[in-house]
Amino acid sequence: xxxxxxxxxxxxxxxxxxxxxxxxxxxxxxxxxxxxxxxxxxxxxxxxxxxxxxxxxxxxxxxxxxxxxxxxxxxxxxxxxxxxxxxxxxxxxxxxxxxxxxxxxxxxxxxxxxxxxxxxxxxxxxxxxxxxxxxxxxxxxxxxxxxxxxxxxxxxxxxxxxxxxxxxxxxxxxxxxxxxxxxxxxxxxxxxxxxxxxxxxxxxxxxxxxxxxxxxxxxxxxxxxxxxxxxxxxxxxxxxxxxxxxxxxxxxxxxxxxxxxxxxxxxxxxxxxxxxxxxxxxxxxxxxxxxxxxxxxxxxxxxxxxxxxxxxxxxxxxxxxxxxxxxxxxxxxxxxxxxxxxxxxxxxxxxxxxxxxxxxxxxxxxxxxxxxxxxxxxxxxxxxxxxxxxxxxxxxxxxxxxxxxxxxxxxxxxxxxxxxxxxxxxxxxxxxxxxxxxxxxxxxxxxxxxxxxxxxxxxxxxxxxxxxxxxxxxxxxxxxxxxxxxxxxxxxxxxxxxxxxxxxxxxxxxxxxxxxxxxxxxxxxxxxxxxxxxxxxxxxxxxxxxxxxxxxxxxxxxxxxxxxxxxxxxxxxxxxxxxxxxxxxxxxxxxxxxxxxxxxxxxxxxxxxxxxxxxxxxxxxxxxxxxxxxxxxxxxxxxxxxxxxxxxxxxxxxxxxxxxxxxxxxxxxxxxxxxxxxxxxxxxxxxxxxxxxxxxxxxxxxxxxxxxxxxxxxxxxxxxxxxxxxxxxxxxxxxxxxx
Ligand code: BGC
Numbered sequence: 001x002x003x004x005x006x007x008x009x010x011x012x013x014x015x016x017x018x019x020x021x022x023x024x025x026x027x028x029x030x031x032x033x034x035x036x037x038x039x040x041x042x043x044x045x046x047x048x049x050x051x052x053x054x055x056x057x058x059x060x061x062x063x064x065x066x067x068x069x070x071x072x073x074x075x076x077x078x079x080x081x082x083x084x085x086x087x088x089x090x091x092x093x094x095x096x097x098x099x100x101x102x103x104x105x106x107x108x109x110x111x112x113x114x115x116x117x118x119x120x121x122x123x124x125x126x127x128x129x130x131x132x133x134x135x136x137x138x139x140x141x142x143x144x145x146x147x148x149x150x151x152x153x154x155x156x157x158x159x160x161x162x163x164x165x166x167x168x169x170x171x172x173x174x175x176x177x178x179x180x181x182x183x184x185x186x187x188x189x190x191x192x193x194x195x196x197x198x199x200x201x202x203x204x205x206x207x208x209x210x211x212x213x214x215x216x217x218x219x220x221x222x223x224x225x226x227x228x229x230x231x232x233x234x235x236x237x238x239x240x241x242x243x244x245x246x247x248x249x250x251x252x253x254x255x256x257x258x259x260x261x262x263x264x265x266x267x268x269x270x271x272x273x274x275x276x277x278x279x280x281x282x283x284x285x286x287x288x289x290x291x292x293x294x295x296x297x298x299x300x301x302x303x304x305x306x307x308x309x310x311x312x313x314x315x316x317x318x319x320x321x322x323x324x325x326x327x328x329x330x331x332x333x334x335x336x337x338x339x340x341x342x343x344x345x346x347x348x349x350x351x352x353x354x355x356x357x358x359x360x361x362x363x364x365x366x367x368x369x370x371x372x373x374x375x376x377x378x379x380x381x382x383x384x385x386x387x388x389x390x391x392x393x394x395x396x397x398x399x400x401x402x403x404x405x406x407x408x409x410x411x412x413x414x415x416x417x418x419x420x421x422x423x424x425x426x427x428x429x430x431x432x433x434x435x436x437x438x439x440x441x442x443x444x445x446x447x448x449x450x451x452x453x454x455x456x457x458x459x460x461x462x463x464x465x466x467x468x469x470x471x472x473x474x475x476x477x478x479x480x481x482x483x484x485x486x487x488x489x490x491x492x493x494x495x496x497x498x499x500x501x502x503x504x505x506x507x508x509x510x511x512x513x514x515x516x517x518x519x520x521x522x523x524x525x526x527x528x529x530x531x532x533x534x535x536x537x538x539x540x541x542x543x544x545x546x547x548x549x550x551x552x553x554x555x556x557x558x559x560x561x562x563x564x565x566x567x568x569x570x571x572x573x574x575x576x577x578x579x580x581x582x583x584x585x586x587x588x589x590x591x592x593x594x595x596x597x598x599x600x601x602x603x604x605x606x607x608x609x610x611x612x613x614x615x616x617x618x619x620x621x622x623x624x625x626x627x628x629x630x631x632x633x634x635x636x637x638x639x640x641x642x643x644x645x646x647x648x649x650x651x652x653x654x655x656x657x658x659x660x661x662x663x664x665x666x667x668x669x670x671x672x673x674x675x676x677x678x679x680x681x682x683x684x685x686x687x688x689x690x691x692x693x694x695x696x697x698x699x700x701x702x703x704x705x706x707x708x709x710x711x712x713x714x715x716x717x718x719x720x721x722x723x724x725x726x727x728x729x730x731x732x733x734x735x736x737x738x739x
Pocket of ligand 1: 078079140266267401
């Protein structure tokens with residue numbers, strides 16, 4: 001069906017290339033005409049039924065076009081780390097095509113850890129090209145929900161705990177995707193910070209916190225990134241479901257930010273006929289109509305924005321004003337994507353995409369601790385013992401809607417053998433985590449079944465460690481339930497499956513030990529001081545293993561920085577009561593209420609305010625070289641610092657700018673965070689090279705959100721610019737005045 005429509009549209013567009021000779025051709029088919037003119041031209045040509053058909057799904061991932069006018073269907077795909085395998089028309093399971101194995105890019109927390117805007121563009125550009133090649137118009141991603149609790153199962157699909165970092169990284173991602181004529185659909189809007197009871201929890205957040213912490217990344221994606229689509233989230237905000245939340249969608253997104261794109265429901269996230277019509281939802285997707293809990297299949301006509309909508313219009317209960325607005329937005333999306341004047345063809349699983357995936361993965365790997373053990377000499381003849389399930393578990397498969405099918409995935413095992421050709425590489429499993437290898441009918445092809453007991457596994461690993469020259473433990477989390485996955489939250493912040501005890505036992509006997517934690521969210525490491533080096537790796541996608549060995553060998557000098565704080569213990573964090581998480585059920589309500597009592601004190605803002613030691617600070621990450629900071633300067637609102645590579649090898653430093661507001665600020669009595677990230681720059685330096693890094697501070701960087709007057713307020717005064725290698729490693733500071 002889709003191909004036919006595209007052919008009709010293409011034929012019509014082709015005919016129009018001799019438009020001057022044929023002035024009767026409709027404006028909406030003229031790619032040289034302004035999009036708004038095209039919309040105004042086609043809207044009156046549509047029947048009521050055709051319009052309603054456009055605002056809801058016709059299959060799991062598509063909505064209807066208007067074949068008689070050559071208006072194509074809209075096809076969506078997950079997102080955000082690669083292009084989801086084709087699924088059946090009305091089923092989540094993959095359909096078993098043989099030409100849809102994509103490039104898996106690193107998870108978004110890995111991208112965020114690169115702190116590299118160019119790589120974010122490259123990521124978006126590459127994944128967008130894969131979407132275009134596969135005939136998709138909307139990529140369901142990226143995600144920018146803030147890491148409020150380390151337990152959120154979907155932290156790996158998001159860009160960390162800081163709104164500025166997430167905002168800076170999402171903009172180039174969106175632009176990159178959309179440079180292919182594919183809409184980025186930024187998700188999940190908004191205050192959707194947990195998976196537990198995700199469809200039955202109402203987030204209660206004060207306005208200051210909402211505007212300062214939870215909205216800025218979305219705002220940046222819309223205003224600076226120019227996102228063409230936004231996905232409403234499953235949860236409620238202030239007692240109203242977010243897919244048709246009046247304040248979030250009508251007042252803020254479309255009102256204050258002037259969003260002219262399409263609001264798409266999360267799959268099954270619309271809950272109410274009238275609200276879906278009135279409150280800013282433009283397209284309803286999902287399998288069922290009641291939050292994914294069940295219904296006869298193929299029930300698309302029962303959607304809130306399907307027959308119930310038609311009936312309301314026909315019997316006069318609602319007018320067509322909202323419908324025309326929704327359809328105009330969908331047409332705008334179509335004219336920006338499949339009917340855009342620019343021809344995009346995309347590309348799929350190209351060598352360039354694999355290379356991009358490897359680069360991004362490596363640039364986001366964080367060296368947390370190192371006593372000089374790393375990097376390892378690629379020519380080593382040592383006995384290298386690899387321990388851990390993640391040494392060979394393929395981690396692209398699983399985790400919910402971001403599950404991908406790939407042609408291959410380089411495991412750490414394969415990459416280590418390749419990177420150290422002279423070494424004697426052996427493996428011990430050490431523990432059993434998740435031996436399964438199948439998700440939505442996508443198979444890893446691995447048999448990870450195990451017959452040894454937990455004790456025997458640990459015993460074997462310790463015995464082998466005694467004989468090794470160096471142990472590289474590669475463990476952490478995976479994509480199964482209660483780990484890094486959609487649909488459930490983690491139960492604890494530590495490593496599961498007895499890994500902490502195992503690491504300690506191995507550390508006692510191993511001459512040298514490197515631990516690689518693979519996760520997409522914060523994992524505490526109480527054993528840290530017992531091992532020589534620690535590496536935070538992520539779900540690196542197709543090229544994960546190569547990216548890891550690039551860092552272990554020093555081929556890539558690590559430059560990743562943590563996009564979130566890792567506390568020593570969960571209890572150290574800002575979430576301390578049941579009302580904060582996982583929420584409480586009040587009598588008479590059919591959902592749980594969750595109160596963001598911690599306010600703006602999320603992540604490092606909390607650990608700073610409470611003066612709590614942390615294991616790995618936000619922004620932390622080491623290098624194989626050393627960087628020296630000196631001579632900060634301020635000139636008006638411009639602040640700068642000199643950074644020198646004082647070590648023996650080339651490397652990159654992420655220079656971080658935090659700003660401290662004047663104490664006892666004149667106008668306000670509000671408590672502000674001790675410092676907030678307002679700038680960063682990743683600089684590549686040869687040994688001995690020095691660069692001056694300059695930041696232009698804007699009034700908005702200094703502002704707090706005054707909820708009472710509903711304005712951003714930048715107070716005059718003397719502010720301090722702090723330059724750091726992490727939020728807890730501030731090297732230089734300089735004062736500057738605002739007004
Ligand atoms: C997820 C979305 C996803 C959608 C379609 C939902 O369950 O929350 O992130 O894009 O499914 O697969």
